Amino acid sequence: MSKTVFITGSSRGIGKEIAKIFAKNGYKVAINGVHRKEALENTHKELLEINKNVLAFIGDISNYNIAKDIFSKIEDNFGSVDILVNNAGISHIGLFNDMTQDMWQNLIRTNIEGVINCSHIACQSMIKNHSGNIINISSIWGEVGASCEVIYSATKGAINSFTKALAKELAPSNIRVNAVSCGAIETEMNSFLTEEEKKDFIEQIPYMRFGSCNEVANLVYYLASKNSTYLTGQVITLDGGLI
Numbered sequence: 001m002s003k004t005v006f007i008t009g010s011s012r013g014i015g016k017e018i019a020k021i022f023a024k025n026g027y028k029v030a031i032n033g034v035h036r037k038e039a040l041e042n043t044h045k046e047l048l049e050i051n052k053n054v055l056a057f058i059g060d061i062s063n064y065n066i067a068k069d070i071f072s073k074i075e076d077n078f079g080s081v082d083i084l085v086n087n088a089g090i091s092h093i094g095l096f097n098d099m100t101q102d103m104w105q106n107l108i109r110t111n112i113e114g115v116i117n118c119s120h121i122a123c124q125s126m127i128k129n130h131s132g133n134i135i136n137i138s139s140i141w142g143e144v145g146a147s148c149e150v151i152y153s154a155t156k157g158a159i160n161s162f163t164k165a166l167a168k169e170l171a172p173s174n175i176r177v178n179a180v181s182c183g184a185i186e187t188e189m190n191s192f193l194t195e196e197e198k199k200d201f202i203e204q205i206p207y208m209r210f211g212s213c214n215e216v217a218n219l220v221y222y223l224a225s226k227n228s229t230y231l232t233g234q235v236i237t238l239d240g241g242l243i
Contacts, residue, residue: 002026002027002028003027003028003082003083004027004028004029004078004079004081004082005019005022005029005030005081005082005085005224006071006074006081006083006084006085007029007032007085007087008032008061008088008114008118009032009034009088009089010031010032010040011036011040011042011043012036012039012043013188013213014087014137014182014185014213015085015087015088016031016213017213017214017216018085018216018217018220018221019043019047019054020047021214021218021220021221022221022224023047023050023051024051025221027051027053029047029051029053029055030054030070030074030078030081031047031054031055031057032056032057032058032059032061033056034059034060034088037058040056040058041056044056053078055073055074057070057073057074060114061088061117061118062109062110062114064117064120067117067118067121071122075125080125080126081122081125081132082126082129082131082133083132083133083134083135083224084118084119084122084133084134085135085137085220086115086118088110088114089111089137089155090106090107090110091107092104092149092152094148095148096151099151103151104151107152107155108155111152111159112155112158112159115136115159119134119166122134123170123175126175127173127175130174131174132170132173132174132175133176133223133224134166134170135177135179135220135223135224136159136177136178136179136180137179137180137182137220138159138160138163138179138180138181138182139152139156139181139182139183140181140182140183140237140239140243141156142155142156142158142159142181142235143156143160143181143237143243159179160179160235163177163178163233163234163235167232167233167234168233176228176229176231176232177232178232178233178234178235178236179234180216180220180236180238181235181236181237182211182216182238183205183211183238183239183240183243184202184205184210184211184239184240185210185211185212185216186211186212186213187213190210205239205241205242206242207241209240210240211238211240219236219238
């Protein structure tokens with residue numbers, strides 16, 4: 001029987017590529033988005049051409065009840081979630097002292113609470129089944145911090161700590177928890193950079209280019225596979241040697 005994977009924030013970019021690699025390999029796939037309904041619908045259609053077992057849900061998973069309802073619908077159609085990929089996240093570029101409370105609370109709610117909510121709900125059936133896999137999409141700024149991305153860095157640092165702690169707690173239940181700490185990846189999130197700024201940034205990367213969404217997806221798929229059954233509690237940096 002094929003396993004079920006739920007990828008949050010998967011209407012585009014990294015989340016979409018992760019969904020595609022699981023769909024191509026015969027998994028039952030659930031995707032999620034909040035504001036980009038049309039993008040989510042288009043991604044859903046694209047994935048259905050690869051694999052008929054794909055569901056799409058609009059809903060803010062930083063709201064526990066909404067997240068719980070999505071999980072319930074996934075279970076009704078596919079059974080319990082075997083693999084959770086916490087990908088949903090937002091960023092904010094700007095000086096910390098120029099931010100408002102609403103701005104940083106939105107970052108914290110989206111980047112941390114969504115991860116906690118989905119992980120908590122997924123844990124219930126994973127513990128019961130004595131099997132499961134949680135993969136969190138993080139950032140190198142959660143490891144070293146970034147000027148003008150202070151709260152974003154803080155949220156990703158929290159995800160890294162959450163990953164390590166939850167992995168220790170769930171390991172006796174045969175549930176693995178890891179994170180992928182992404183460097184500069186070719187996504188819409190980095191579209192604010194001018195060509196000159198992008199060129200300057202690339203010059204700092206030993207590999208001399210941005211990473212691709214597909215490269216992130218390949219690593220996530222490996223972490224979900226039987227080839228990494230002893231790997232847990234790790235924050236794996238994928239940054240072309242930047243840090």
